[in-house]
Amino acid sequence: MKGEFDLRALLAERGGERYELHAKHLNHQLPRMLHTIGFDKVYERAEGAHFWDADGVDHLDMLAGFGVMGLGRHHPVVRKALHDVLDAQLADLTRFDCQPLPGLLAERLLAHSPHLDRVFFGNSGTEAVETALKFARYATGRPRVLYCAHAFHGLTTGSLSVNGEQGFREGFDPLLPDTAIALGDLEALERELRRGDVAAFVVEPIQGKGVQEAPPGFLLAAQELLHRHGALLIVDEVQTGLGRTGDFYAYQHEAGVEPDLVCVAKALSGGYVPVGATLGKDWIFKKVYSSMDRVLVHSASFGSNAQAMAAGLAVLSVMESEDTVARVRRIGGLLRSRLEELVPRYELLHEVRGRGLMIGIEFGRPTSLGLRGRWAMLQAARKGLFAQMVVVPLLQRHHILTQVSGDHLEVIKLIPPLVIDEADVDRFVTAFTAVMDEAHGGGGLMWDFGKTLVKQAVAQR
Structure with a gap:
């Protein structure tokens, strides 16, 4: 031909x-x-x-x-799902309709964090973090986000602003006006919160750089401090989520922790199609998308595409069936x-x-x-x-x-x-x-x- x-x-x-x-x-x-x-x-x-x-x-x-390869390379169930969705020839990414796969994947994801209500789908972990930063700033009306020294949350400008490794930041200044604290330092967290301009604190339950775990009780105590001062808890589960640490999410190792926003990506892709997701509370999403005029105030051209959604659904199905x-x-x-x-x-x-x-x-x-x-x-x-x-x-x-x-x-x-x-x-x-x-x-x-x-x-x- x-x-x-x-x-x-x-x-x-x-x-x-x-x-x-x-x-x-x-x-x-x-x-x-x-x-x-x-x-x-x-x-x-x-x-x-x-x-x-x-x-x-x-x-x-x-x-x-x-x-990324949470289920390993070329898992047969994920492969079949992708073949099936391609063969279905769906009217994907028309942007002026509501396809079923994003809603179905959101429903399955939210079942693992029942205190959260809605999902935004992007294309990567750094996009998931960018979404959380934007939503937190808009929902609280405050500019500043706290993060941890040695943290890694991505390399786009917003996520780089909460990246605790100086080597990644050098030469890309000025970044957003955010502030680092030591992982586990509740006194520093409270000191920054008292300034009244903090929208959120973003944290990895286990830092990817160095594999440093948050001290026992830190996430719950941080959550209580944040809410007392009108700020949000963002948990970055891009690497630790979807079973990596022996719970579906790493924050679930600590009873009572219920983040306002959770970022996932990597393993949700099945190793095939880039995908990122930001899970959040209903009131945050409703504040961001407060009117029909704001329906596209935060979106992604390839977000919620059929291949990514099919891969995500297949991954969650495999995780359940294979325990x-x-x-x-x-x-x-x-x-x-x-x-x-x-x-x-x-x-x-x-x-x-x-x-x-x-x-x-x-x-x-x-x-x-x-x-x-x-x-x-x-x-x-x-x-x-x-x-x-x-x-x-x-x-x-x-x-x-x-x-x-x-x-x-x-x-x-x-x-x-x-x-x-x-x-x-x-x-x-x-x-x-x-x-x-x-x-x-x-x-x-x-x-x-x-x-x-x-x-x-x-x-x-």
Whole structure:
């Protein structure tokens, strides 16, 4: 057929140019970084919590696309839902009708947070946060939003204004006039609230950067303070939501917490179609959309599209039928306990923390003289290099993909697909133990790579 587009033929012909194309036309630093740390692999296919490279080698995914792949890659139920919605040829995105899928997905989502009433669908986590910020400011008539140091809420201008990592903010000032407090600091929260200009406080129940959990009782106490001062509680569940921590939402680990606005995204997509959602109380939505003149005062061109809604509905259906939340509690508890057993064994291993299948492994200063010298060398060059030294052999020698949990942090974050099993846990712990054994041996390729990282860190100063 004339003009026929053959995607498979295109990939067969040009797929091998992937790194060159990216370097030439996209973010040129990404292929450079991947090459430097030996992550410049070619992955050919994926299923569940595993993917295979061009040589057919099986890799275990402990990253889940930064949490997007909650159900793993290519879940058959989600795939079928997307085929079905495409085959249905719906009159999608006419914008002057009310399609059924958005209402059905909103209904299913709200069933997991019955104190909330309405949903706005956008296209990403950062859009979900932007929506919450706008709605909170409009509903309260106040300008300022409080956030936590080291928080991550997205990289568009509004969400960047409540981003607690300075490295992301540098050069993009001026941002919105928002104020950071330390996670868990109720005195600082109350001090800012007394100024009378705070619309809301946005918080991750477990911070993605460093995997730091809000102290017990903090969210409930913050909620009470906020409401006493006429401000709103926004909980960012973009990474922690949809079962990740062993409850449907991470805030549900603390009884009595009922946020005014909740942001979700990532895993709701099924790993296929970008989607974000902001859940909120009825009065907030009715204040924002207060008249027919304001019906489009906040909207998104691709928001509520049929493919995204179908993916979301399929994800929630799978979570219910496969009892995903209970599975996360069981497998996550097994993984964490296996790792905690290693802490007394290795002086470089400082702490294992987190909930469900969101686990942080933190490294710290060793006690023995020989290792202290090597540790000091790395820290003098750049904090975070030892964690990178662990991540690299996990991939290169053990074929397990992990990540360093934030800039200048000696923490590895594990956020695998929620479908990993006991064999995957055993595979990771065995590999991690081997890497720790090598690190504590004081020699070998791992520390040689550390010296390379030091040279690169010094050269970039």
